[in-house]
Amino acid sequence: MMDYDYMKPASMKEVFTLLKEYGPKATLIAGGTDVMVNIRNRELSPEVLISLRGLHELRYIRKNDGYHIGALTTHRMLEQSDMVKGELSALHDAASQLGSVQVRNVATVGGNICNAAPSADTAGPLLALDATVVLEGPDGRRSVPIADFFTGPSKTVRKGDEVLVEFHIPEAPGRFGSAYWKHARRRAMDLPLLGLAVGLALSESREIFDARIGLTVAAPVPMRAHKAEEFLKGKPLEAEVLEEAGEIASSEASPRDSLRSKAWYRREMIAVFVPRMVRLAAERIRDK
Amino acid sequence: MKKVSISFTLNGDEVTAEVPPSWTLLKTLREYFELTGAKEGCGAGECGACTVIIDGEAVNSCIYPIPEVEGKSVTTIEGIAGKDGTLHPLQKAFIENNGVQCGFCTSGMIMSAKSLLDRNPAPTRDEIRKSIAGNLCRCTGYVQIVESIEKAAEMIKGAK
Ligand SMILES: Cc1cc2nc3c(=O)[nH]c(=O)nc-3n(C[C@H](O)[C@H](O)[C@H](O)COP(=O)(O)OP(=O)(O)OC[C@H]3O[C@@H](n4cnc5c(N)ncnc54)[C@H](O)[C@@H]3O)c2cc1C
Numbered sequence: 381m382m383d384y385d386y387m388k389p390a391s392m393k394e395v396f397t398l399l400k401e402y403g404p405k406a407t408l409i410a411g412g413t414d415v416m417v418n419i420r421n422r423e424l425s426p427e428v429l430i431s432l433r434g435l436h437e438l439r440y441i442r443k444n445d446g447y448h449i450g451a452l453t454t455h456r457m458l459e460q461s462d463m464v465k466g467e468l469s470a471l472h473d474a475a476s477q478l479g480s481v482q483v484r485n486v487a488t489v490g491g492n493i494c495n496a497a498p499s500a501d502t503a504g505p506l507l508a509l510d511a512t513v514v515l516e517g518p519d520g521r522r523s524v525p526i527a528d529f530f531t532g533p534s535k536t537v538r539k540g541d542e543v544l545v546e547f548h549i550p551e552a553p554g555r556f557g558s559a560y561w562k563h564a565r566r567r568a569m570d571l572p573l574l575g576l577a578v579g580l581a582l583s584e585s586r587e588i589f590d591a592r593i594g595l596t597v598a599a600p601v602p603m604r605a606h607k608a609e610e611f612l613k614g615k616p617l618e619a620e621v622l623e624e625a626g627e628i629a630s631s632e633a634s635p636r637d638s639l640r641s642k643a644w645y646r647r648e649m650i651a652v653f654v655p656r657m658v659r660l661a662a663e664r665i666r667d668k
Numbered sequence: 669m670k671k672v673s674i675s676f677t678l679n680g681d682e683v684t685a686e687v688p689p690s691w692t693l694l695k696t697l698r699e700y701f702e703l704t705g706a707k708e709g710c711g712a713g714e715c716g717a718c719t720v721i722i723d724g725e726a727v728n729s730c731i732y733p734i735p736e737v738e739g740k741s742v743t744t745i746e747g748i749a750g751k752d753g754t755l756h757p758l759q760k761a762f763i764e765n766n767g768v769q770c771g772f773c774t775s776g777m778i779m780s781a782k783s784l785l786d787r788n789p790a791p792t793r794d795e796i797r798k799s800i801a802g803n804l805c806r807c808t809g810y811v812q813i814v815e816s817i818e819k820a821a822e823m824i825k826g827a828k
């Protein structure tokens with residue numbers, strides 16, 4: 381068994397002091413559901429774990445000037461929030477299907493995004509909700525659109541001395557709804573072989589006013605299907621339109637063959653599920 | 669090896685463990701307190717055999733760092749029967765309804781079910797299934813487990 385030291389600072393200031401002191405010998409830990417497993421698998425061998433769980437002020441879901449979600453917010457908190465369910469539905473869809481109750485009780489949304497697995501369940505919804513990632517370092521804060529946050533599998537623009545503190549989601553334009561489809565072989569305890577999130581705004585005349593499509597496991601990093609989004613804008617919610625958007629999104633993606641699925645299958649499923657998730661998002665607008 | 673001193677409530681008693689900071693809660697329960705009800709199946713959050721309740725929430729103790737337990741309240745399968753040995757309704761229901769075969773998953777199953785029933789005394793079948801989605805059982809096929817939890821919910825309701 382690995383031996384390491386464990387620090388639990390009570391303030392951001394202390395976190396930065398410890399990060400400076402230990403540098404690359406230290407690893408940040410939030411819920412630990414990736415970190416503890418990676419240590420056990422010997423993929424990670426830190427000398428020190430610096431826990432963020434003492435930063436209680438980073439656990440929140442708030443609405444004012446859009447939505448603010450603290451990095452330490454657990455998936456269980458997202459799952460149980462009526463506001464998230466009603467107004468940020470895609471994020472509810474993802475959080476409520478991540479791992480098990482035991483995992484969701486401790487795993488955080490900040491950890492899911494910083495871990496940057498190509499299959500991270502909250503990445504697609506955060507893309508479709510146009511979230512901004514707020515990072516804090518010793519010299520202050522900076523904001524990065526989530527679409528620019530991931531640079532490769534397990535790689536992000538976060539610097540070693542920065543902590544992800546918050547996600548900011550702008551107030552959606554007009555009548556807005558969202559939905560996430562986790563395409564997995566089993567209904568529980570499985571990673572998606574494809575993740576597909578849609579954020580949709582409709583005009584009074586029920587034309588598509590704005591559309592955002594977030595795809596995961598569809599390319600080396602989570603991506604937006606910009607061409608399909610542009611195609612949808614100004615169009616009516618009709619079957620041929622949605623099908624064509626699905627085909628466009630499918631051709632924009634660059635999925636790989638992997639153990640869990642083949643590239644061709646992922647492409648076909650993108651074409652199938654773009655229309656379905658657009659329709660589900662639209663139904664959710666109607667139900668409001 | 670460096671040790672740290674962690675104080676918390678374990679099954680209602682105030683306790684202190686002197687263990688290396690890299691130990692998990694599961695290892696501390698089994699090797700320091702010699703409470704072997706929580707099991708190690710996978711050690712990686714996948715199987716739920718190590719499930720315990722911390723401050724009301726079910727967690728996998730195999731990936732829970734012991735320093736995070738400081739000041740919290742931990743309940744394990746050893747702590748749910750009455751002080752006089754009266755079994756918890758979940759324990760009775762699992763015995764009476766064949767919810768137990770080899771028993772390896774049982775303490776984790778019961779802890780997951782307890783965290784559900786403590787919050788939601790009349791769960792639907794679907795809510796029960798979701799609450800134990802992170803608990804693997806290789807023997808029963810789950811049907812008797814779900815039935816046991818339903819029966820326990822009825823017993824608890826009847827007792828009130
Ligand atoms: C059994 C099991 C099932 C799972 N199922 C799923 C699933 O269905 N879908 C899915 O997407 N994931 C799944 N996961 C993976 C994991 O639970 C998630 O990625 C989770 O959200 C990670 O959050 P955490 O708080 O536990 O992160 P940690 O393990 O604490 O950290 C993960 C990484 O992020 C860094 N980090 C964490 N917080 C911050 C921060 N605020 N600032 C900077 N860096 C930070 C850490 O240094 C580490 O590199 C599963 C894991 C397990 C064990």
Ligand code: FES
Binds near residue numbers: 708717718719729731
């Ligand atoms: S031993 Fe903890 S989940 Fe399997």
Ligand code: FES
Binds near residue numbers: 770772806808
């Ligand atoms: S009774 Fe054997 S694993 Fe469940």
